[in-house]
Amino acid sequence: MAKKEKKIKFPSELRMDLISGDWVILARNRAKKPDEFKNPRSKKKGRCPFCDLKEQNIPVFVSANGKTIPRYKDVPKNWTVAVVPNKYPALIPHFRLDERTEGGLYKKMNAVGFHEVVIARDHKKQLSQLPTKRVKEVIDAYQARYLDMKDKRFVNYISIFHNHGPNSGASIAHTHSQIITTVLLDADFKNALDGAKKYYQKNKECLYCHMTKYELKAKERIVFENKRFVALCPYASKMPFQTIITPKKHLPYFEEITEEEKTDLAEALKAVLHKINKGLRNPSYNFYLHTAPCDEKNHDYYHWHWTVLPKIQEWAGFEIGTKLEIITVAPEQAAQYLRKQ
Amino acid sequence: MAKKEKKIKFPSELRMDLISGDWVILARNRAKKPDEFKNPRSKKKGRCPFCDLKEQNIPVFVSANGKTIPRYKDVPKNWTVAVVPNKYPALIPHFRLDERTEGGLYKKMNAVGFHEVVIARDHKKQLSQLPTKRVKEVIDAYQARYLDMKDKRFVNYISIFHNHGPNSGASIAHTHSQIITTVLLDADFKNALDGAKKYYQKNKECLYCHMTKYELKAKERIVFENKRFVALCPYASKMPFQTIITPKKHLPYFEEITEEEKTDLAEALKAVLHKINKGLRNPSYNFYLHTAPCDEKNHDYYHWHWTVLPKIQEWAGFEIGTKLEIITVAPEQAAQYLRKQ
Numbered sequence: 214m215a216k217k218e219k220k221i222k223f224p225s226e227l228r229m230d231l232i233s234g235d236w237v238i239l240a241r242n243r244a245k246k247p248d249e250f251k252n253p254r255s256k257k258k259g260r261c262p263f264c265d266l267k268e269q270n271i272p273v274f275v276s277a278n279g280k281t282i283p284r285y286k287d288v289p290k291n292w293t294v295a296v297v298p299n300k301y302p303a304l305i306p307h308f309r310l311d312e313r314t315e316g317g318l319y320k321k322m323n324a325v326g327f328h329e330v331v332i333a334r335d336h337k338k339q340l341s342q343l344p345t346k347r348v349k350e351v352i353d354a355y356q357a358r359y360l361d362m363k364d365k366r367f368v369n370y371i372s373i374f375h376n377h378g379p380n381s382g383a384s385i386a387h388t389h390s391q392i393i394t395t396v397l398l399d400a401d402f403k404n405a406l407d408g409a410k411k412y413y414q415k416n417k418e419c420l421y422c423h424m425t426k427y428e429l430k431a432k433e434r435i436v437f438e439n440k441r442f443v444a445l446c447p448y449a450s451k452m453p454f455q456t457i458i459t460p461k462k463h464l465p466y467f468e469e470i471t472e473e474e475k476t477d478l479a480e481a482l483k484a485v486l487h488k489i490n491k492g493l494r495n496p497s498y499n500f501y502l503h504t505a506p507c508d509e510k511n512h513d514y515y516h517w518h519w520t521v522l523p524k525i526q527e528w529a530g531f532e533i534g535t536k537l538e539i540i541t542v543a544p545e546q547a548a549q550y551l552r553k554q
Numbered sequence: 555m556a557k558k559e560k561k562i563k564f565p566s567e568l569r570m571d572l573i574s575g576d577w578v579i580l581a582r583n584r585a586k587k588p589d590e591f592k593n594p595r596s597k598k599k600g601r602c603p604f605c606d607l608k609e610q611n612i613p614v615f616v617s618a619n620g621k622t623i624p625r626y627k628d629v630p631k632n633w634t635v636a637v638v639p640n641k642y643p644a645l646i647p648h649f650r651l652d653e654r655t656e657g658g659l660y661k662k663m664n665a666v667g668f669h670e671v672v673i674a675r676d677h678k679k680q681l682s683q684l685p686t687k688r689v690k691e692v693i694d695a696y697q698a699r700y701l702d703m704k705d706k707r708f709v710n711y712i713s714i715f716h717n718h719g720p721n722s723g724a725s726i727a728h729t730h731s732q733i734i735t736t737v738l739l740d741a742d743f744k745n746a747l748d749g750a751k752k753y754y755q756k757n758k759e760c761l762y763c764h765m766t767k768y769e770l771k772a773k774e775r776i777v778f779e780n781k782r783f784v785a786l787c788p789y790a791s792k793m794p795f796q797t798i799i800t801p802k803k804h805l806p807y808f809e810e811i812t813e814e815e816k817t818d819l820a821e822a823l824k825a826v827l828h829k830i831n832k833g834l835r836n837p838s839y840n841f842y843l844h845t846a847p848c849d850e851k852n853h854d855y856y857h858w859h860w861t862v863l864p865k866i867q868e869w870a871g872f873e874i875g876t877k878l879e880i881i882t883v884a885p886e887q888a889a890q891y892l893r894k895q
Contacts, residue, residue, distance in 0.1 A: 230790040231761055232749045233742070237790045238880045303872075303880045318768055319789045374871030382870025391872065399877040401574070404741060408573045420572055427659050448660045449571040449578045501875030522874060529723025530715030531644075531732065533863065534842030536740040539579045539644045 221311050225304055225324035227397070234400055238324050240303040262300075263332045263387035269297040273329065274357050279350050281357065293334050294350045296358055296392075302328035304393055310367065322396075325367045329358060331390040339377055339388050341486035349479035351390065355502075356475070358392055359468040363507035368394040370402075370506045373467075378497025380524045398506060405503070406515065413514035421516035422463050434548045437484045441477040444485045446544035446551070452522050453542035454493065454551065456485050459518035467504035467517040482519065488554040489523050497524040562652050566645055566665035568738070575741055579665050581644040603641075604673045604728035610638040614670065615698050620691050622698065634675050635691045637699055637733075643669035645734055651708065663737075666708045670699060672731040680718055680729050682827035690820035692731065696843075697816070699733055700809040704848035709735040711743075711847045714808075719838025721865045739847060747847070747856065754855035760804050762857035775889045778825045782818040785826045787885035787892070793863050794883035795834065795892065797826050800859035808845035808858040823860065829895040830864050838865040 224242045229235070262268050266288050274296035275282045277289050288295065304326030312322040331354050333343060340348055355373050362368050375390040376383035398406075412420040428434055428445050436456050437444040444458045458481050460474065470478070482500075489498060500521040505512030532538050565583045570576070603609050607629050615637035616623045618630050629636065645667030653663040672695050674684060681689055696714050703709050716731040717724035739747075753761040769775050769786050777797050778785040785799045799822050801815065811819070823841075830839060841862040846853030873879050 228790040230788070231753070231765065233746045234749060235790070235792075236878060237792055238878055239884055240880050240882055241884065243880070243882045315789070316768055316772060318765065370876070372872055372876050374875050376870045380868060382868035382873075393872055393876075395876065395878065400745060401742070401877040404575070405573045408575060412572070424572065424659065427657055431657060447571070448656070449569040449576070451576075451578055499871035499874055501871040503875065520875070522871075524868075527721060527723035527865075528869075529717045530840035530842040530863075531713055531734055532723075533840055534715050534844065534861070535711070535713050535734075535736065536742040537577060537579055537736065539581050539584070541581055541584045543580055543582065 221313065221323070223305070223307065223311065223323040225302070227322050227324045229320040231319065236397060236399070238303055240301075240324065243301045243303060261336055261385070261387050263330075263385060263389055264336050266292070266295055266297065266332075269330075269332075270300060272297050273361070274354050276350055276353060279346055279353070281353070293347065294332065294354050295334075296329050296331050296354050299328040299330050299391070304328050304395065308366070310396065325396060326394040327362055327365075327368070327392070328394075329392045331355065331358070331392065333388045336387050339486070339490075340375070341483050341490055343388075343483070345476065345479045345483055348483050349475050352470070352475045352479055352482075355390070355392070356468055356470055362392075362394055363468060365394070367396040369508040370395045370398050371504075372501065374499065374501035376497075376499050378495075378524070380497035381499050383497075398508075402503070406506070406512070409516070410514045419463050419514060419516050421459055421518065425459055425461060433545045436488065436548050436551045437481055439477050439480055441474050442481040444481050446548040448544060450540055450544045450547070451538040453526060453540050454489065454523045454547045455544075456489070456521045456551070457518050458482060458485060458521065459516065464517055465505045465513050465515040467502060468507075478519075482521075485521055485551075488551045489521065492551055492554040493523055493525055498522060499524065562654065562664070564646070564648065564652065564664040566643070567662050568665045570661040572660065577738060577740070579644055581642075581665065584642045584644060602677055602726070602728050604671075604726060604730055605677050607633070607636055607638065607673075610671075610673075611641060613638050614702070615695050617691055617694060620687060620694070622694070634688065635673065635695050636675075637670050637672050637695050640669040640671050640732070645669050645736065649707070651737065666737060667735040668703055668706075668709070668733070669735075670733045672696065672699070672733065674729045677728050680827070680831075681716070682824050682831055684729075684824070686817065686820045686824055689824050690816050693811070693816045693820055693823075696731070696733070697809055697811055700848075703733075703735055704809060706735070708737040710849040711736045711739050712845075713842065715840065715842035717838075717840050719836075719865065721838035722840050724838075739849075743844070746844070747853070750857070751855045760855060760857050762800055762859065763804050766800055766802060774886045777829065777889050777892045778822055780818050780821055782815050783822040785822050787889040789885060791881055791885045791888070792879040794867060794881050795830065795864045795888045796885075797830070797862045797889075797892070798859050799823060799826060799862065800857065805858055806846045806854050806856040808843060809848075819860075823862075826862055826892075829892045830862065833892055833895040834864055834866055839863060840865065 225240045227236045272295045275292050276294045277291045304324045307325045310322045372393045434445045444456050502519055504517035505515040566581045568577045613636045616633050617635045618632045645665045648666045651663045700712055713734045775786045785797050843860055845858035846856040
């Protein structure tokens with residue numbers, strides 16, 4: 214305890230829970246003052262900060278009607294999708310992690326990483342209301358940014374996610390996704406990677422491939438299908454109407470997605486979101502990607518997929534305390550209902 | 555795949571996720587029909603089902619002004635705290651787990667267990683508004699039910715939790731807690747137990763004891779303290795204003811709590827909930843117990859504690875997808891704010 218400790222002030226830090234080994238991100242420059250939490254669900258008023266890109270940081274990706282604009286000076290007037298560094302980033306680029314202790318007991322390090330926002334231009338429409346080619350353009354942006362960041366220092370995982378609606382955690386209504394890079398992987402995701410790896414080594418087949426084939430035959434949990442993708446409600450869904458969208462082919466690395474696959478994924482994503490909107494009356498939802506880490510190791514055993522989670526139920530004390538989720542709609546029943554929409 | 559599979563219909567089942575090994579509970583008899591999710595946040599109207607115990611299952615515990623009523627025939631008119639089996643249980647008592655597979659691929663078993671509701675009589679008051687002796691009486695009920703259930707078959711863990719407010723997952727406004735027993739422990743909690751055990755074996759001291767001593771000296775994350783308990787915002791909080799209430803003494807098994815400890819715990823719980831209500835303008839919250847499992851094994855290394863989580867922020871796509879939580883208020887700042895309330 215008497216050891217000398219480096220005093221470093223970095224605006225975002227990663228702190229480790231001593232018991233679980235889990236990390237949390239303390240993002241001070243996104244902070245509200247404590248008493249601002251008194252009205253946490255109040256809406257900000259005024260102009261939308263995503264409609265005029267001049268209010269944002271300089272874009273790192275811009276496209277117009279499906280065409281990526283190379284080395285632009287000014288953002289073209291006809292931009293349709295743009296990616297900007299988040300003005301209030303949770304993770305911040307830096308050249309050192311500065312792993313250190315506090316009180317000889319706790320562990321922390323700088324929360325180093327990139328935090329970007331993917332903006333689709335139309336303020337009024339959510340993804341499911343955009344044409345498939347525009348959804349594909351959003352996926353183009355995901356891929357382009359992934360490829361640009363994956364080999365950077367301290368980038369071992371890239372999380373791409375989308376929050377929609379007041380109960381989703383979204384603070385701005387204008388349709389946008391986010392990309393966050395992290396140096397570390399959470400124990401839960403490591404556990405899922407290990408599970409996938411063991412299955413692959415034992416069975417010489419990917420578990421997702423096996424499961425997808427089984428589900429396509431059984432049919433009861435399928436929500437949507439096209440040439441290259443299948444959307445289904447997983448057998449052990451953690452939320453009612455949870456839907457995953459997975460390529461039929463074994464694809465470990467999202468960033469290697471082809472043009473044809475992007476079009477089919479856009480179609481599947483649009484279809485699933487449309488069914489959720491229609492069937493559940495426009496609920497809040499989150500969707501996120503799970504893909505192989507970009508940590509230089511071989512993850513050929515993994516199979517990337519998107520998870521769509523409608524926020525129609527709160528995780529309560531039991532679920533948070535035990536991590537055993539209670540669902541009240543069988544995935545078979547959920548899929549049957551969504552298929553009909 | 556061609557194996558014969560037992561067809562068993564049990565109203566609640568545990569289903570395993572093949573990748574993570576996590577289990578979920580599918581509770582069919584709590585089910586809404588899918589289209590009822592269209593208005594998930596609408597309130598049920600009519601008489602409160604917890605005000606008149608005659609509408610409930612036969613109580614398994616009744617007390618009146620702190621006195622437990624033994625072998626009552628009718629519920630006494632002056633009851634103050636009662637425990638009843640949940641009318642819509644997520645887990646159901648049964649004499650067999652019937653572990654089985656589906657499609658030669660998926661694993662499931664009967665979701666066997668007890669699911670009870672702890673009701674404090676006063677409809678209008680939440681726990682923090684009740685006198686300390688009444689909060690203690692609720693804790694008496696927790697302990698009595700724990701002791702009654704812990705040696706029953708298929709009871710390896712007992713989860714006690716409380717949901718308050720519209721964003722907490724509570725479906726009934728009348729103040730109540732719940733008790734659920736499970737046959738299995740989730741990977742996350744097993745991981746926490748392992749972490750605590752390793753620390754204990756290596757350091758000949760419990761990690762919670764060590765941490766509590768450190769925090770009491772450092773002071774900055776302390777929210778409340780009395781003779782036997784301390785409430786603090788953990789160094790790696792997963793939510794802003796997360797507060798844990800932990801005994802100062804090393805106590806692995808919650809069910810062994812003494813009368814004096816119950817009074818001090820009641821005081822600490824009431825104080826923390828009051829501060830959260832006052833400081834954050836009566837938010838929804840959950841609180842839950844983590845204690846040593848009742849699986850016949852030795853868990854002397856563990857240290858029970860309660861976690862109070864105000865629901866002032868949603869877990870969004872990033873947090874759900876990566877399990878890396880982003881907090882925007884430092885635990886030091888949160889504790890300082892709560893101390894002042």
